[in-house]
Amino acid sequence: MNIRIHTPEGTRDRMFSECLERRRVQAALVELFQRRGYTEVITPEVEYYDLFVQSGNPIPQEAMLKSIDRSGQILVFRPDCTAPIARVAATKLRSLALPQRLYYDQTVFRDRNFHEGGSREIAQCGVEMIGGAGEKADLEIIAMAADALKCCGLQQSHIELGHAGLFRAMASKLEMTPEEQEQLRTAVENKNFAQLNDILEPYRDRPGWEALHRLPYLFGGKEVLEEAEALAGEIPCLQYLDKLYAELTAAGYGDQIRFDLGMVHQLDYYTGLIFRGYAQGAAGAVLSGGRYDNLLQQFGRAAEATGFAVDVDAVGACLPVEAVPLDTVVFYGPGGLAKALQVVDSSTPGSCELSPCRTLESTIRMAQEKGARRILDLSGEKERWINV
């Protein structure tokens, strides 16, 4: 028989330090979320395909891992946690008073091209605040996003804020066709200045042209808000970002907050503040979130909502690895189990283990093979240390 011993592409067995990293990040985040009044929701690993189409979150069809159930309906492995939680909040939790603060700690599945590296299973830890509208809810969420990256132990991290309304407000002045506007949005999203030039060329004499032309450059500190306002005039969402920044600075988050006004992804889904988190050592954003006030309506309950998700493994990979080497093997004789366990239990986890061998000689051999530093022999009258 031909035995398969490898896992499907994009999946992997995680061992030791990889598990440690993931669990450490999850534990830190969950502790923070609980402290801030969030309670956990666990949703199914598989859902109906329709749920994600209905949600309006544009996850490309080919990125969803699909299966067909016995009745012929299309199922997908959860590609995103927000839509299922919105479904729960709009249905099973509909009689509970708002706001509801919910968190999750689960895996999402995304299909991707072969041989590009990266996993099809992504551990996500995140929050959704259902029914929180306006400035204070946004403040709470951004502060928590900043704290989330910090509490994981990242050396250097920051949150970048943008606003889904900004691009619309700027682009509406040019009276473009929807297709042109979408091309423009893509050019801004990819900071494709060459393409942006070409698209904007016919609109050179229109007011607001220059602001759009500069939009992809408008990322960095608070100065970009001022530059945007100088170019585009007063736009309510710019003033809103400015106000949030003042509050966040007063609360001590100033040095962790930056802006990217060229953040224009998923504009049909997000309805207000959008943000991403970056960490030294990661090749992309490690945290992503925003306000999506129209989502719950899709499931029959009108309620504002905002939230974010942390890519747990991407954060974990930025943390220093601390594997604990095996130090001591404990050998004990008849009647010695309690004492031996006491030694193991009081040691740093991973640094000390019991010998399952019957004799001291085979314990020494085992300790040598496993690379332990020493043996604690409890089998005699007096305990003694043997260096390996």
Added chain:
Amino acid sequence: MSDRLRIALTKGRLQDKAVNLFERMGLDCTPVRNPGRRLIHELPNFPLDAVLAKAPDVVTYVEHGVCDMGIVGKDTILEKGGAFYEVLDLGFGRCRFALAVREGSDFYGTYRTRRVASKYPHVTEAFFARKGMDVDVIRIEGSVELAPILGLADGIVDIVETGITLRENGLVPIETVADVSARLIVNTAAMKLKKDQISSFIQSCERELEAVK
């Protein structure tokens, strides 16, 4: 964290042009000009390390963040896609993707499903999808011009610079699919985390390109 930037250059013609540009910007590119057996070339008078790679690998290195920036042709970007910032059209390495057919043949004048050979199947597919045409796209690794001559395909989508190779093989370009030139691309996180360094590098490239215009 290293305060040096790392850039991946597409080996060959684009590499030479990129080095010319860098030298006009005042960067000492001796290590890139005389690479020897080294794989990473540290520029002596500027905090920039260069690696040389095949075009698709430039995109891969930048996307995965092991290189902060890359110089690669738009042809590769169109074919391979990916998540990165495409910040500058460097203006060199200009050519175009064109649809070419056998001289005298009428590519569009039939309802029969046409077959198109290309080294760039994604670009080809996207081009005909925009037209709403069903086309059989066949991926060819080597000389694509051979496919219509052998009767394998009705046309080809390929990079055209002068059109001489096409003409010599009895093919004529009938439509431009996309214009191509070298681009400076940047990793999305590096752009944020090394903003000042990368922005000033982009600006000095821009200044130099402006000066030549």
